Amino acid sequence: MNNLKQINPETSGHIRECLLELSSEAKELYLNNEVPVLDHIPTPLEFYRDWVAPNKPVIFCGAVKHWPAVRKWSIDYLRERVGSKNVSVAVTPNGYADAPNSGYFVMPEERTMTFSSFLDIMEAPSSQPGVFYVQKQNSNFTEEFSELLCDAAVDVPWFSEALGKAPDTVNFWMGDERAVTSMHKDHYENIYCVVAGHKDFILLPPTDAPWVPYANLPPATYKEVTPGNFEIQKAEGSDVPWICIDPIKPNLELYPQYKHASPVRCRVSAGDALYLPSLWFHHVQQSHGCLAVNFWYDMDYDIKYSYYTFLQNLTWQMKPS
Secondary structure (H helix, E strand, O other): OOOOOOOOHHHHHHHHHHHHHHHHHHHHHOOOOOOOEEOOOOOHHHHHHHHHOOOOOEEEOOOOOOOHHHHHOOHHHHHHHHOOOEEEEEEEOOOEEOEEEOOEEEEOEEEEEEHHHHHHHHHOHHHOOOEEEEOOOOOHHHHHOHHHHHHOOOOOHHHHHHHOOOOOEEEEEEEOOOOEEEEEOOOEEEEEEEEEOEEEEEEEOHHHHHHOOEEEEOEEEEEEEEOOEEEEEEOOOOOEEEEOOOOOOOOOOOOHHHHHOOOEEEEEEOOOEEEEOOOOEEEEEEOOOEEEEEEEEEOOOOHHHHHHHHHHHHHHOOOOO
């Protein structure tokens, strides 16, 4: 990850003090102690000016409550509409897909099953070993669940107008309450719409990058070798740089720098939408059977991205403290 020459401890300490000041000023000048909640949809210009340009998250209460999906997507309805189709399902022993475990970056076992079989597991989670999650992030909503498009949307018009582009991917999410998305960041502008249940987010701004620890981990996948017995099997490929701290129970003895981070928590409920800006770190939990659709728009690789890359390079020169 680091192509710069290692610098001396004195300079490293000075960089650390500057980064602490940056984090402090960001919190004082423009970041919020909690994610704001708006009860209306702004105009595209207002949205871009107030939220996209300053790179700040916001919840739009009731943003998608008009979607038929909010009232129609029951288990019975989903089974009737999509039950016979084969869909991609991520399976893990512990609910953590794409996450560090035992010194590896472990990806889920990908299974193909009828959506009806998946819904059976949602209704009786103990009927099958493992944690099952529909989370394929390849525009699976338009590719695998096209029968449901009429109940939701293929984009968010005011969001698309503000960004001046269409979404790159539209993803459908449904899963077990034990399914957790480990902390990471994306190079996308994300509008995350909850249809049923709720999602709980832990968010950290890009200016907290110096306090978020990474490790380079060899890739691996889970494989159920016998019923209920999952093994971690090493996969081909280069090491994966991934965040190695759990923000639910952060180990400050191992990662003392995280004490300087300023996590913000929020809940996104049915009918609401979260604007999750590009480069924000996020960790996600959910209620059982939560249904959601999110829209990813490729970020602009502008001065904001250049500043973030510069910040990362400085971070890699700094001694943890």
